[in-house]
Amino acid sequence: MKRGLVLLIAVSVAVLFVIATLTYTLTMSKPENDGPPPPPVIPRSREKAIAQAREILKKYKRVTIEYVRKKYGLEPTPPSRRDIQDFLSRNEFGLIAAFGDVYVLDPETGKVVKKFTKSDWYKIKVGDRILVISHMITFEGEYIATLIDEEVLAKKIWYTENGRRECKNYFLPEFRGWLVMNVRP
């Protein structure tokens, strides 16, 4: 019995050793890198962040919540302080960032049908529309505005110098709006 136990342990050790060796070898064979690049060193300020946000908002039309409700049949959800803090704790960026949800629009009515999912990525066709509702914040977590991006899937076809046909699909902005909501606690 004891001999069997010792044998079992010895075999387990041998198996583990092989696994450890293989794993370690595979790990070491991966390309080495110097780790993530250092974050930007240029001093950041709230004023710079607001100025950049203003530049972006210039390309957007100011709309109301009622407009969004009527046009897209969607009740926009305001960001919460928790959402913003969660985003800041997970991500690092320069001055401003915007995060939000993506929706599928009905091709005929233009209303929101459902949230965009991974499977929609493979179903979507050229001419189909999506809606992105994203909340723009500064690097300090100050909420600035909510952006409304209606985009249409477009196809770009071009020919290389060798005459080869290239084709890619992109989302093109169809409508851009912005509004300000009250941040939830």
Add this chain to the structure above:
Amino acid sequence: MKLRHKIVILGLVLLAVSLIATLEKVYATEIYHVSGSFTYLGDSNYVAHLGTWHYVTHAVYDITYETYPPSTGVCLYVWDMTDSETVRTRYCAYEYGRIYASHTPAFYACTELAALFSDAPGWHDSWITIETPYDC
């Protein structure tokens, strides 16, 4: 110390080594270098598809670009997708020629797509370095 005790201790040590090696493998990262020109689309839109990655736990985008005239109106779009949820994040350049974003999805992203977008004319070229954990 009896032989079987030594064997058990050796086994535990090897188990620890195995676990450490496995963990190191899970959280290892890989650097991609992507370069290319930006594609012009109608209505003054310029787009560059940077890449698609799967099972991303964290990504660092350190992007350099050139435009003429110089513009900071360049933004990085990152799409995080699972089967049931999609989130899009936009990071904009705050110094000419560079976008830095350290990005962790709100959930474990099955697929992450990244693209640059700008309405600034005169794109030259871009040199893009992306670092993501790899799926193995």
